[in-house]
Each structure stands twice: as structure tokens, then as C-alpha cells.
Amino acid sequence: KEAEQQQKLANVVILATGGTIAGAGASAANSATYQAAKMGIDKLIAGVPELADIANVRGEQVMQIASESISNDDLLKLAKRVAELADSSDVDGIVITHGTDTLEETAYFLNLVEKTDKPIVVVGSMRPGTAMSADGMLNLYNAVAVAGDKQSRGKGVLVTLNDEIQSGRDVSKAVNIKTEAFKSAWGPMGMVVEGKSYWFRLPAKRHTLNSEFDIKQISSLPQVDIAYGYGNVTDTAYKALAQNGAKALIHAGTGNGSVSSRVVPALQELRKNGVQIIRSSHVNQGGFVLRNAEQPDDKNDWVVAHDLNPQKARILAMVAMTKTQDSKELQRIFWEY
């Protein structure tokens, strides 16, 4: 009977990378003071025995770090392992446990480069497992449920926290400390309650199988950096980043990706010297940059990041620039993904 049930359940692999979901604090009252990336994947799985009721689960420790320290090489390593598993006929879905700080970047990266319709679900937590009302157990349970569900196929990379199913493209960490941390300007795609998914909408942007990018063809990522716009800003950071080798600069602009008059000449000059200039917005939850509105992008040969926040714009720029150095192509890609 047990063997029969195992055959019916989906095979889900959990790739662990660290983060608060693997964190530990000194006491149960420490919900915000703790060390991330302390607990191994076997212990995490053992902490949620109910997983065995919804899927045949096995874990792999891909790395053990706090997500603010993730590098491009880490991203490539993780994405390549995801692709291998997605190709394997005995894997139905993949869950990635991840710190929440850069979870949105990893989820968007995988959404762009994984050529599969199998569910890939990225999950984290806001409180370590040692804290009162820790959120990691339920988030992980929900992630495995979503990853093992045929209904989740072909919907792009997903993120499950706080009972919501979010698009890995759209979602962003919008609140910290609180468990209601992840939001999308366009709303969640669905809910997951007691292991059952309820879907309400689909992403309109290109992803996974419909993406022109493939992790199997990517062996390195170009350096792309971000500089922040604010009152009294100077061009120092932009110039320094370019001098340090950035192939593209994401301008984390105010409002509609606007650029201070003190910075414009430096960005025009950098573009002439071959650096791509990509205007994004650091407006929380709902930045939306229009071409040729705040700045003459056609004249300057700059790109706009559409609704992507600066950190997501960095991810797309890196992936796009593995294929093209043409600013018009880059702009097309920014509209489509």
C-alpha cells in the first residue's frame, strides 16, 4: 500500500541554498536576530514530516549562504543543476530554498533561462526555524505542494510565501521583518492553502520554454552594476562602476527613471564609450519607466527597464548581453521579458 502511494506521488527535489529558512537564532524570541544558512537540507526536510504525504521528496545542498552574498557564479551553478534535474525523467518538480534578500533575482534569472515546463518553485522565510511562529515550515510545505502539482506546469518560475503563489518575474521583497514580505505590483497568481493550489491569473511575459535564453548555452555573465538616483546625486558612482568594468549600468532612478542634470553628461559619455545605460526606477512596487518621457532615450541611445526594478533589470541585462550588445535588441528584450 505504501509503495503504491509513493508511486502516485510526484517526485520533488529540494535544492537548498541557505537563507533564513535555514537560519537559527539563540532563543525562540529571536525572530529577527539570528544567523542565516545554518541548517542543512536533511534537517529542514525532517522538520516537516508532512512533506512525505504530498510528494516523494529528496534534498540536495547546493550551497549554504545568506542570499545577500550570492554571486553570479552561484546563480550559474544553481541554474545548471536545476536544468539537469528538469531534464531527468524521474523529477516532476523542483523547489529551491533561498534567502529572501535576493530571492526575487534568482527566481527571475531561472524564469529566463530554464527550458522546461516542469514547476520550479523558489521559497524562503522571514523567521528562522528556531523562532516562535516560524514561517519556513508552512512555506516549504506549500512550495512542495505547488511543485508537485501538474497545474503548476508552464506558468514560469513561481515563488510561494505567506500562502501566495507569485510569479518569479514580478515578485519582489517589499517589506522586511514581517512575514507578509513578498509583493508584486500586478498581484499574486494564486493561493496555496493546506497544500491545494487556487489559480487566478497567468504571466503575460516570455519565460522558460518560450524564452530565447538557455542556461545550457551560458557559461559566464557580464558585469552589470546599479547606481542609485537621489537628490544632490553626483556622477561619481556611475563613473567608478564603469571604470571598474561594468558593461552596463542600471540607473536606479527616481520616479519615471529620471536622471539628474548633474549625471546626464556622464551617462551620455559612458554610452559613447560602449557602456549600456538602462533606466529603471527605484519607486517601491510600481516603478514604470516610459521610453523618451523623462529623457530622450532615442537620442542618447539608452534603454528603459519597463516595470523591472533595478535588481531585476540587472538580471535581464546580464542574460540579454550574453547574446547581444545592440541597444535596440536590448530594448526589445526589456519589452518582452
Ligand SMILES: NC(=O)C[C@H](N)C(=O)O
Ligand atoms: N529572510 C532572509 O532570508 C534574509 C537573509 N538575509 C537572506 O536573504 O539570506
